[in-house]
Amino acid sequence: MQIRYFLALCLLPNIVLADEADSTELPTSQCFVTPPVSRSFDDRAALTGIDDEQIVIISDFSNAAFNAQAEFTGDVSFSQGQRHIAADSAILDQKNQRLNANGNLIFKDELFTVTADSLEAQMSTNSATLQKAQYWLHGQQVHGDASKLQITSDNNLLLTKTNFTTCPPGDESWLLEADMIKIDSTEEWGEIWNAKLRIADVPILYIPYMTVPVSDKRKSGFLFPSFSTSTTNGVEISTPYYWNISPEYDLTFTPHYMSSRGLFTKTEFRYLAGEQQNGQFNVEYLDSDDNLSTKADRYLYHWSHQGAVNANWRVRADYTNVSDNNYFNDLDSDVNQSTDNQLSRIGEASYFERNWDFNIRVQDIKVLGEDEKPYQVMPQLNFNYRTEDIIESIDFKFNSELTNFRHQDDEYNTANRLHLVPSLIWPIQGPAGSFTSEVKLMQTQYWQQNLDDDSTLDETVSRTIPQARLHGQVNFERATQMFGEQYRQTLEPQVQYLYVGYEDQSNIGIYDTAELQEDYYGLFRDRQYSGLDRIADANQFTLGFTTRLFDHSNREKFKFSVGQIMYLQDSKVSIDDTYEESSPSTSVLAAELDAQLYDDWFISGSVQHDTETGENKKNEVTLDFRPSNDKLLQLSYRYVPDLLNTNTNDQVDISQAGFRTSWPISDDLYFVGNYYYDLNEDRNIETYTGVQYESCCWAVRLSYHYRIKTNYDDDLTDIDSTSEKFESGVYLNFVIKGLGGSGPLGVADMLNEGLFNYRKPLYMRN
Structure with missing residues (x-):
C-alpha cells in the first residue's frame, strides 16, 4: 500500500x-x-x-x-x-x-x-x-x-575525488579530474583543487587551484588565450584576465605579446552609472615598437558614455585618440578596426518633450592619413519645434541651429553660424497613395573671423533662401501569374518637384559640407550637400517608380526601383564655387534590384548610369545562394570610377570581384572562405580561409589571412605611403566549453573578418 x-x-x-x-x-x-x-x-x-x-x-x-x-x-x-x-x-x-x-x-x-x-x-x-x-x-x-x-x-556542495565535463556520456574529448571541488551557492562558481585536465584521455595540464563558472555570473580570472602568427607581427600570444570589481564595474586586462613588436597591453574598464547609463574606458600601449625603425611608443585611449539621465534628458560622449595614423592598421585594437580612418570625438546632451527638443553638442573629427584637419564644432545648439494641424490639416515645423566652428590651426578662419528654418507641411495620406506639399524659408547668418587680406570671404553674411517641394506617390496593384505561380504585383510611381532659390554663396567658407551620393533614394532628397555652407539652387523634377512581387503568403519576392532627376534649370552653386556652363540636363539614372530568383538564390544590385555620356558611375551586384542559415555562397562585383586616393591624390578606378562561402563539411565542421581580386591591377587583394570544428564541449578554429595593408603618411615611421604592402597570418582559437570559455566561436564573425565584411542580401521571406 x-x-x-x-x-x-x-x-x-x-x-x-x-x-x-x-x-x-x-x-x-x-x-x-x-x-x-x-x-x-x-x-x-x-x-x-x-x-x-x-x-x-x-x-x-x-x-x-x-x-x-x-x-x-x-x-x-x-x-x-x-x-x-x-x-x-x-x-x-x-x-x-x-x-x-x-x-x-x-x-x-x-x-x-x-x-x-x-x-x-x-x-x-x-x-x-x-x-x-x-x-x-x-x-x-x-x-x-x-x-x-x-x-x-x-548550502554549498563539496565533491571529493571527483571529475566533470560538458561532453556527452561516452565522449572523452576533455575531462577535468580533481581532488576536491567546492561549488559556492552564493557566488555561483566552483573552486577546484589539484586539477588535472585530460584531452582524449591524455593528461596535458596540472593546475593546483582554479575556479570555473557554474552559471553566467561574472567572476574574476583568466580567460582563454589566443595564438596566431603573421608576417608583420610574428608570433602572437594573448592572455586576457577578467576582474569582476563589483556589480557596477569590471575590468579586462590583456597582455598581448608579439615577437616582432614587443608586449602590447590592452585595458578595458566598464561601468554602470545608475540603471540607464553606462560607459567604458580603454587604454592600449606598446612600448618601443620593434617593427619600426624609430622604436616609437604606440598608444590609444578611449572613453564612451551614453544613457538617460531621466525621462527627458539623454547624454552621450565618445572620445578616442591614437599615437599615429597607422595604429589601427598595425595593431589589433579593441576599439576600432583597420578599415576605420576617422576618429569622432563627441559630447552631447539632449532634452526631449512631445512637441519640441533641444540639443547641445561638441564635436571634433580626426582623419587618419590626411594632413588637412576638419573644423571643430565648439559647440552646436539645436532647437526643434513641431505641431500638427496648425491651420486645418497643415503642420508646422521650426528647426534652428547655432554653431561655433573652430580650427586647431591658426591660419584657418573661424565662424559662428545661425540657421533658422520655419516650414509648413500639408501631408495627404491614404491607401492609394500620398501627396505632400512643403514650403520652407531658410535664413542663415554667418560671422566669420580671422580672415586674411586675400580672402574672398565676408566677415558678415546674411543668406535667405526659399524652398518649395511637392512629392506624390500612387500605389497600384494587380494579380498576375509568372512562372506558373500566382503573385500580387505593385507599381508605385512617384514624382517630386523641388524648387530652391539661388543666392551667391562664394563668400561663405566650407565648414561642415560635402556632396551627397546619388543613389535611388537620394534622388528624392531636398538637398544636394550635407551641412549648410552650401545650399544648392534647384528647379527640377524627379521621376521614379518601384515595382514589387508578393507571393500568395504576402512575402516579397522581387523589388526593382529606378529614377532620375530632370533639371529645368542648371544649378549655379558648388562646393568649389565653379559654375560649368555645360551642366548636365539630367542626373544619373539610379536603379536598385533585390530579388529572390529561385528557391534559395538571391540577387542584389545597384547601378548609377550617366545617360548623357553613356558611362556607369557606380555598379554593385551580389549573387547569393543560401539554402539555410549555415550555408552560403556569394559572388560579388563592384565598380567605382574616378575614386580619390587620399594618399596620392590621384583618381583611380575600383573594379573588384569577390567570392565568399560558409559551408558545413559535417555536423561539427565548418569551412569559411573569402577571395577578392582587383581586376584593374590584376592581383589578389584579400584571401581568408578558416576551418572551425565545434562539438558539444569544445571548439577550435584555424584560419589563414592574406590582405593588402594600408599605410598612411606618419611621423613615427619611415614607410612610403605610396608603397603597397601585403600581410599574411595564421590564427588559432580554442575554447573548452565549461572551463570559462566564451562559448561557441561562431561562423558569423568569420564572415565579417577582413576588409570586405559580409553584407546579407535583402531577405524577403518571413
Whole structure:
C-alpha cells in the first residue's frame, strides 16, 4: 500500500546555484545530457497544498512508531517543495533527526540531479552526504562523478575525488579530474583543487587551484588565450584576465605579446552609472615598437558614455585618440578596426518633450592619413519645434541651429553660424497613395573671423533662401501569374518637384559640407550637400517608380526601383564655387534590384548610369545562394570610377570581384572562405580561409589571412605611403566549453573578418 507521511521538518538545505532566469542557454538537443528520472517523481504531481516546510513521503510499505525510527521500502519517494529523493529503502530516525536512504538513489531539485549508492542527511544541521555519486547540473551540460558529495549547512556542495565535463556520456574529448571541488551557492562558481585536465584521455595540464563558472555570473580570472602568427607581427600570444570589481564595474586586462613588436597591453574598464547609463574606458600601449625603425611608443585611449539621465534628458560622449595614423592598421585594437580612418570625438546632451527638443553638442573629427584637419564644432545648439494641424490639416515645423566652428590651426578662419528654418507641411495620406506639399524659408547668418587680406570671404553674411517641394506617390496593384505561380504585383510611381532659390554663396567658407551620393533614394532628397555652407539652387523634377512581387503568403519576392532627376534649370552653386556652363540636363539614372530568383538564390544590385555620356558611375551586384542559415555562397562585383586616393591624390578606378562561402563539411565542421581580386591591377587583394570544428564541449578554429595593408603618411615611421604592402597570418582559437570559455566561436564573425565584411542580401521571406 502507499502511505503519505507528513513531517514539518527541513530535510535538506535549499541549495541555489543560479537564478533560473539568468542561467546560460540550454544546449542543443544533440548536446543535451539527460539525467536519470525516477518514475516515482511523477507522483508529486498529485500533491497540492504542501509548503516548503513539509515533507511528503510515499512508499509501497512502511513501518513507523511515534518518536522512533520509521522504515520505508519499495519505490520510496521523499518530496519537499522542489526537492525530491527516490530510493529503494529509507530509514527516518525522528529522535536524532537523521535520514538514511539506499538503493537506486536519485536526488533532484531545480538545479541539479544526483545519483548515489547511499544518502545520509542530518536534518538538524541541514546537511547531507552521498556516497559514490554522479551529478548533473541542469541546463548547463556539466556532469561528473564523485566518490563523496556533501551538501553543507551553508548550502554549498563539496565533491571529493571527483571529475566533470560538458561532453556527452561516452565522449572523452576533455575531462577535468580533481581532488576536491567546492561549488559556492552564493557566488555561483566552483573552486577546484589539484586539477588535472585530460584531452582524449591524455593528461596535458596540472593546475593546483582554479575556479570555473557554474552559471553566467561574472567572476574574476583568466580567460582563454589566443595564438596566431603573421608576417608583420610574428608570433602572437594573448592572455586576457577578467576582474569582476563589483556589480557596477569590471575590468579586462590583456597582455598581448608579439615577437616582432614587443608586449602590447590592452585595458578595458566598464561601468554602470545608475540603471540607464553606462560607459567604458580603454587604454592600449606598446612600448618601443620593434617593427619600426624609430622604436616609437604606440598608444590609444578611449572613453564612451551614453544613457538617460531621466525621462527627458539623454547624454552621450565618445572620445578616442591614437599615437599615429597607422595604429589601427598595425595593431589589433579593441576599439576600432583597420578599415576605420576617422576618429569622432563627441559630447552631447539632449532634452526631449512631445512637441519640441533641444540639443547641445561638441564635436571634433580626426582623419587618419590626411594632413588637412576638419573644423571643430565648439559647440552646436539645436532647437526643434513641431505641431500638427496648425491651420486645418497643415503642420508646422521650426528647426534652428547655432554653431561655433573652430580650427586647431591658426591660419584657418573661424565662424559662428545661425540657421533658422520655419516650414509648413500639408501631408495627404491614404491607401492609394500620398501627396505632400512643403514650403520652407531658410535664413542663415554667418560671422566669420580671422580672415586674411586675400580672402574672398565676408566677415558678415546674411543668406535667405526659399524652398518649395511637392512629392506624390500612387500605389497600384494587380494579380498576375509568372512562372506558373500566382503573385500580387505593385507599381508605385512617384514624382517630386523641388524648387530652391539661388543666392551667391562664394563668400561663405566650407565648414561642415560635402556632396551627397546619388543613389535611388537620394534622388528624392531636398538637398544636394550635407551641412549648410552650401545650399544648392534647384528647379527640377524627379521621376521614379518601384515595382514589387508578393507571393500568395504576402512575402516579397522581387523589388526593382529606378529614377532620375530632370533639371529645368542648371544649378549655379558648388562646393568649389565653379559654375560649368555645360551642366548636365539630367542626373544619373539610379536603379536598385533585390530579388529572390529561385528557391534559395538571391540577387542584389545597384547601378548609377550617366545617360548623357553613356558611362556607369557606380555598379554593385551580389549573387547569393543560401539554402539555410549555415550555408552560403556569394559572388560579388563592384565598380567605382574616378575614386580619390587620399594618399596620392590621384583618381583611380575600383573594379573588384569577390567570392565568399560558409559551408558545413559535417555536423561539427565548418569551412569559411573569402577571395577578392582587383581586376584593374590584376592581383589578389584579400584571401581568408578558416576551418572551425565545434562539438558539444569544445571548439577550435584555424584560419589563414592574406590582405593588402594600408599605410598612411606618419611621423613615427619611415614607410612610403605610396608603397603597397601585403600581410599574411595564421590564427588559432580554442575554447573548452565549461572551463570559462566564451562559448561557441561562431561562423558569423568569420564572415565579417577582413576588409570586405559580409553584407546579407535583402531577405524577403518571413
